[in-house]
Amino acid sequence: MSEPPRPPRAPLPKPPRRDPQVRMPVPLLPPAQRSRAALGMLAAAAVGAFRLQCCTACGAAAYPPRDACPSCLSVDLAWTDLEPAGTAIAETTVRAATDPYFREHLPWRIGTVVTAAGPSLVASLHRDVSVPGPVRLSLKIDKAGNPIVVALPPSDTPLMEEDPLLRELTAHPRHRRALVTDARSETGQAVVRGLLAAGAAKVFAGVAEDWRPFPAAALPADERVEIVRLDVTDSRSTADLAASIGGKVDILVNTAEHVRPGGFVDRMGMTDQHAAFEVNVHGLARLAQTFGAAMRARGADGPNAAAALVDVLPIHAHANWPAYGLLSATAAARHSLLQCLRAELRPGGIRVIAVYTGPVDEAWRQELPPPKVTPKQIADGVVRALAEGLEEVAVGDVARDILERHLTDPKALEREISR
């Protein structure tokens, strides 16, 4: 069967202002129940990898996730990175469903895909996938926080990120309104630029202590940028800002950070500790308290819906780096806080994203040797995580190295990193 040539797609229009007379839709979630084996795909989906279970005894790949190999009955199945390729051989467009979430999201296009690794699977199909035809497989996290398989066209297509399925499964910045919490930092400024470049409709740039000079040139001259007063260490400041713009923040990116070298034994007094926790941990908590509930409530508000909360934090959340021991301790607390927020914001379908970085190339880490991660790399990581709907990104060589060591042997890493 040959398909008629597809007419060029019209770009997604800028969403209209929401009508205040219409009831805000209550966020609904897709069915959340999964087996423990199926949740094994989540680790891959969270970082944008493609893995299926493979039998360590006979090598056969298996899907759906299970507890024993259907080729040899071994119970030793390992999640294995595989070529994310396949061929779509059948399709349907679901136009009727009994589940309330799906009823709001019909039509939903799905297909049968024969994977290069062997098993057939049912996947949600991107609108540009041709059947029969080759596909690129991707694991995505659905609104309920569970992994699903998505089939994408084999190579990028025009406006591919505007596919309704991807708009639902990701938090792409296009047409969305974002708050960047600390635009005084180079990282914050880079994130503002990254979000604008990705098509954000609006970027609120938080600036603390506005009595201090703030160079206008630090942010691009773009009418979509609006500087707002925000000090994450001040409960009144976060509450005031949330009262003013909390109903129109679709993406919140927390770039606030307090950095001082050193650990605990040789540090005098508690001043640094209070300050570090105040910014890095309580700051995120204040943002959650003041913006979280509104974002969660707006999780299904059509094209005006809230979509994601992003936190930029050191990779040393996973393993304390004694040279920056205090900072690492705050990062660990922040990592734990994010896990809690993931659960607390899930009823609204809000994606909670952790962007883990190695040492950033900025003044407070001036004495450190390379490789260091640049603010631009961090901004790229933030935008990529949003665009692909990830939950965890490690930005830069150091962060990736530490994450890999952490996943392999956390105890060995603890010892290595303290040398």
Next chain:
Amino acid sequence: MTAVRTRRGYDGVAVAVPVTVPYERYSTRTAHWWIARALGRLTAAAGLKPRDVDGLCVSSFTLAPDTAVGLVQHLGLTPRWLDHVPMGGASGIVALRRAARAVQAGDAEVVACVAGDTNHVDSFRQLLSSFSRFAMDASYPHGGGGPNAAFALLTDAYMRATGATRADFGRLAVAQRANALAFPHALMKSPLTLEQYLAARPISDPIHLYDCVMPCAGAEAFLVLSEARARDLGLTAARILGTIERHNAFPEDPIQLRGGWAADADDLWSMAGMAPSDVDVVETYDDYPVIVMMQFEDLGLCPKGEGPAFVRANDFTVGGSVPHNTSGGQLSVGQAGAAGGYLGLVEAIRQVTGSALGGQVANARTALVGGFGMINYDRGVCSAAAVIGGGP
């Protein structure tokens, strides 16, 4: 996958008393209530007391938290042989096979085979979301289409492979509706034209409204007992000529274009001592027309891949060249949960014993019955078939 040893026949076994408890679209009752009514009718029609039933085989999706065990205490039965068959559309034939062997071996004398389900207003949604582990993990999260979506994928693949058109499927649905108009228990009571079939609203392309069964409440049942006992009771009975059963056949097929029948059809026909063209009545499992065509092919009524040509060349009404789903099938009678897996068999018993409630096929002596069950993930896992005959 053919049997190495010659299988023993079902000599001395009788199948009798086909019972249908009239279906209802929605019911406030429970599965227990529907099954009790079926067993009540079954024993009354056979002239037995409930305690005389010493074997019971049950199929139901809505008995939870009970199984057949809870049911016997609930209903005050004391069987010495008890089975619970959770195989959906294959349940009827699987129950028949097991009950027949129990009777033959003397493990039970009179086995009541029953399938029944209720259908509360929200039953269907709840059944779909937790149907199986693979469905919960890997198919339902993609649009929540349930069996409509799964069969839509199979239908799409079948159409690509064979060139079948919607009109081919429509011919089956339209003929079944014509048969149903004479069957008193069919929920669908108005005629269906091919134009109406083709113009129906899409449910999950290429599946449209009249490709789908209507979930409902109801029950079906029959008795399996020795021929001698059936004679004593004065029952008109059918005989079992051959049966097959297969689960998870051809797991390496990337998508289901054949069912387990393809692995075992030769066994079925050699056991029955017949050719497919010899049967007088065909009752297929028809939750979607595509699976009917696969049964025609895999059970040998036509060569593989020629289902569409077979459908174009034949008339499937009661008086037609291939009398098929003569009570209207699930597409027109309704799908009462697991009772859908009994409907064809119960109708076949009626046809070969000359006791059809609707259209009776003239001189029907033998019938082929297909069973197909459980879209556990992307395909039906259980398949079964039986050939039965009337008279001694």
